[in-house]
Amino acid sequence: MSGPIQQDWEPVIIRKKAPTAAAKRDEKAVNEARRAGGPIETIKKYNAGANKASTSTPGLNTRKLDEETDVLAHEKVSSDLKKAIIQARVEKKLTQSQLAQLINEKPHIVQEYESGKAIPNQQIISKLERVLGTKLRGKK
Template identity: 75%
Template sequence: MAGIGPLTQDWEPVVIRKKAPSAAAKKDEKVVNAARRAGAEIESIKKSNAGTNRAASSSTSLNTRKLDEETETLTHDRVSTELKKAIMQARMEKKLTQAQLAQVINEKPQIIQEYESGKAIPNQQIIGKLERALGTKLRGKK
């Protein structure tokens, strides 16, 4: 490391101070306090959302009203009764257990169980794998 001077570090403390309140803010406080001492009526307004990242309260009441008026039940599609029966029949004809069928299509046995019990959310890729493994058509017109 020829040519580089000695490495030095500056160990002097650095003091960072918060900015003092401005003169205008102090003046306003003095004026308000003087008015209070004189007996004048002072009206103060508290801003409830000041300094927060929240929207005004009127928009939240609109959102809650929309949610209250919402009548649609939002649920995921489940496997139809016809599909789960078709999967079970085709699997029984091939003499496969749920675990064996899952291994053939390279999925977890729990997925086959969910499809046959009707709890699964239909996935076209998995249904396609089942069709190829079982050699039968499971979706569309038979």
């Protein structure tokens, strides 16, 4: 190196992106109309820029739901499955909380399965089969 190190201390100015040509034209047209004294119309755009799907008939889906007559319900644990779980747990001399701990689930889950209120989950049933050492699904 032949000489002293010099630093560039000029300030760097970062500005927002300049308005596009279309925005300038619109602004220019509005200003010209104001100067001329002519009427200026503004239009309100509804749902402009919104991420909503617009429908021609907004009440259509509501009416379909009101007219729906099917009774929909989640599948619950069968009585055969809940009896098999209880029987296998009692044979192993485990409490519901001990069984839940062995399958890494909350005690509430085991309680729901044994009362028949749970929605069947194949992963949980397979954990129960493994820990209890019995087949709970399919033909016996």
